[in-house]
Amino acid sequence: MKRTIFLFVVALAWLMAGSATSAGHHLYKADVDISDKASLQRGARTFVNYCMGCHSAAYMRYNRMGDDLGIEESILQNNLMFGTDKSGDTMTIAMQKDDAEKFFGTAPPDLSVNARSRGADWLFTYFMTFYRDDSRPFGVNNLAFKDVAMPHVLWELQGIQKPVYKTVQKEDGSQREVIDHLELETPGTLDSDGYQNTVNDLVNFLVYVGEPAQIQRRSVGVIVILYLLVLLVIVYLLKKEFWKDIH
Numbered sequence: 001m002k003r004t005i006f007l008f009v010v011a012l013a014w015l016m017a018g019s020a021t022s023a024g025h026h027l028y029k030a031d032v033d034i035s036d037k038a039s040l041q042r043g044a045r046t047f048v049n050y051c052m053g054c055h056s057a058a059y060m061r062y063n064r065m066g067d068d069l070g071i072e073e074s075i076l077q078n079n080l081m082f083g084t085d086k087s088g089d090t091m092t093i094a095m096q097k098d099d100a101e102k103f104f105g106t107a108p109p110d111l112s113v114n115a116r117s118r119g120a121d122w123l124f125t126y127f128m129t130f131y132r133d134d135s136r137p138f139g140v141n142n143l144a145f146k147d148v149a150m151p152h153v154l155w156e157l158q159g160i161q162k163p164v165y166k167t168v169q170k171e172d173g174s175q176r177e178v179i180d181h182l183e184l185e186t187p188g189t190l191d192s193d194g195y196q197n198t199v200n201d202l203v204n205f206l207v208y209v210g211e212p213a214q215i216q217r218r219s220v221g222v223i224v225i226l227y228l229l230v231l232l233v234i235v236y237l238l239k240k241e242f243w244k245d246i247h
């Protein structure tokens with residue numbers, strides 16, 4: 001039995017180590033906290049202003065977002081919704097899929113559950129690693145998403161980064177230039193910390209959109225555990241009461 005448990009633990013450790021290293025190159029770490037409503041509100045604003053020209057979040061309704069994030073109806077209507085939308089509408093966009101394919105070669109995907117498929121750290125890294133690449137249609141490329149068909153929509157905030165190369169030796173002895181890191185070439189309107197905070201809020205919002213119920217789920221979870229603990233005490237006392245004459 002002990003041996004089985006030992007083998008199980010070893011296998012588990014091995015699996016965890018494997019998943020950590022298979023992530024490949026360095027990912028930024030997103031600081032996700034969906035209980036931080038101010039952060040979610042800022043993220044929602046960035047999403048509506050910078051992303052919904054091209055991306056929908058078709059599983060998300062405006063009024064649900066308003067309720068969850070504590071946004072007043074008037075602010076929701078005036079600042080976060082397009083004129084023709086009603087508050088019960090989902091966050092869809094006017095761009096047609098066919099047109100989008102003509103513009104970009106590929107349609108911008110719906111972002112409702114993107115944070116769940118990609119993960120928060122990947123998204124954070126994606127927005128940190130756009131760099132200038134004149135060979136690409138929009139003049140940018142991305143370290144997390146090679147040859148991406150999306151322009152760097154937050155470039156005014158971040159500024160423009162350029163790649164700095166290094167030479168590496170391949171196994172067959174030949175040499176190759178690879179990107180070592182990115183360097184800010186033209187500053188944006190935000191400094192590095194300001195931009196990272198903006199991206200973090202945006203990622204936080206996308207994680208929330210991926211599963212809006214998680215805000216409630218967590219608080220319900222805590223209540224359920226507390227309830228079970230109280231019940232445990234009562235049931236234990238009951239058991240003592242029932243069995244007290246039997247010994």
Ligand code: HEC
Pocket residue numbers: 046047050051052053054055104106107108109111114118123126147148149150151153154202
């Ligand atoms: C001008 C149109 C446009 C805007 C604005 C835009 N995107 Fe995109 N986005 C695209 C296109 C096109 C793709 C598909 C890229 C590809 O497959 O090469 C894409 C891809 C993505 C992906 C990768 C999806 C995946 O998993 O494959 C993410 C994440 C993303 N966009 C997030 C955003 C966010 C967040 C914003 C707002 C800050 C935004 N985009 C603004 C056009 C846009």
